[in-house]
Amino acid sequence: MRVAILGCGQISPWHLESWQKIPGCKVVCVVDIAKNRALARQKEYNIDEISTDYNSVIARDDIDIIDVCLPTYLHRDAVIKAARAGKDVFCEKPMTRKLKDALEMYEVAKECKVKLQLGFVRRFSNDWLKMMELVQSGILGEKVIWRSCSANHGAPTTWFFQRDLGAGPFLDGAIHNYDFGNLMFGQVKSIKSDLLVVGKKGDAFDTGAIAIEYEKVIFYR
Ligand SMILES: NC(=O)c1ccc[n+]([C@@H]2O[C@H](COP(=O)([O-])OP(=O)(O)OC[C@H]3O[C@@H](n4cnc5c(N)ncnc54)[C@H](O)[C@@H]3O)[C@@H](O)[C@H]2O)c1
Structure with missing residues (x-):
């Protein structure tokens, strides 16, 4: 090929x-x-x-x-x-x-x-797949809260922090979390978000919190 x-x-x-x-x-x-x-x-x-x-x-x-x-x-x-x-x-x-x-x-x-x-590289990464295995086995309990915090400078590329080009870390970086959350927990029930533009690198949201609730907290038991 x-x-x-x-x-x-x-x-x-x-x-x-x-x-x-x-x-x-x-x-x-x-x-x-x-x-x-x-x-x-x-x-x-x-x-x-x-x-x-x-x-x-x-x-x-x-x-x-x-x-x-x-x-x-x-x-x-x-x-x-x-x-x-x-x-x-x-x-x-x-x-x-x-x-x-x-x-x-x-x-x-x-x-x-x-x-x-x-x-979506996490789908092929052993450490992430291990987390999914543990969550889905039920060993962590019936209801699981996954909290992921991150703070960094974002990508150095000019397009990353522009809303119409890269859309910033809540799309570009956090999409790995949304994707893996969907894989691990299944169907999304509701999403709440509180997002701000604090930095000066562009007009994309750069700071905030997103809470996602899933229909079934544990997908497989
Ligand atoms: N899977 C991951 O974990 C991961 C990690 C980093 C980046 N990404 C994604 O990869 C993509 C690229 O990110 P990057 O950090 O390499 O960006 P980058 O800006 O470093 O590289 C993009 C390249 O595309 C070139 N380019 C721009 N317009 C072009 C055009 N019209 N024709 C040909 N070349 C053009 C630029 O000159 C640049 O060299 C993005 O979508 C980013 O979100 C994924």
Whole structure:
């Protein structure tokens, strides 16, 4: 399988290293609008080709898989184009910022009969899966409260703290929690949130609390 990676930013080395471990897969092209970033990844990982134009790479017949490591606001466009071109797609989380767009991406992939997988890495991580096993075994009791606190600087990228581009840590980072909570606990019953913009890096919510109540506190017993 011949793979092209779109976006040569922070997350791309993790993808390049992972693809190298998959027998039968080869990253043949790395793409970035910033040519110097594509060149840097090409050199580090010994990649055959670079491009600055993801549209032309998606259109190529000799690429089987498109791996989308672009900023979140570009996921919808790249995924839909790749699916329509008949490519299987791996797309970084968050799938997109709007439910409407996520549903469209899902429907297009289904209609085009291509695979679409998202970068929800916790689903494949032994420590997170252990937590799920313990919760679902009932050993922690019938009702479980999972409290997750985090405080950090957020991503250094310019788009991360812009509401219309990355949507900040309550979408970009916390989506790992929402996804794993849904996997672990099942159907969501209600969501309460209290969110603020405190920092000066952008207009996305950066501070606050979200409480999610699930229909069944423990999914499996
Ligand atoms: N799974 C995880 O745990 C995890 C961790 C970090 C980031 N991510 C996600 O990965 C995605 C990328 O994040 P990142 O931190 O690598 O961002 P980044 O800003 O470091 O990298 C994005 C790259 O895309 C390039 N780019 C922008 N517009 C382009 C275009 N039109 N055509 C081609 N290239 C273009 C930029 O030049 C940049 O190099 C985001 O959706 C982010 O949320 C996931």
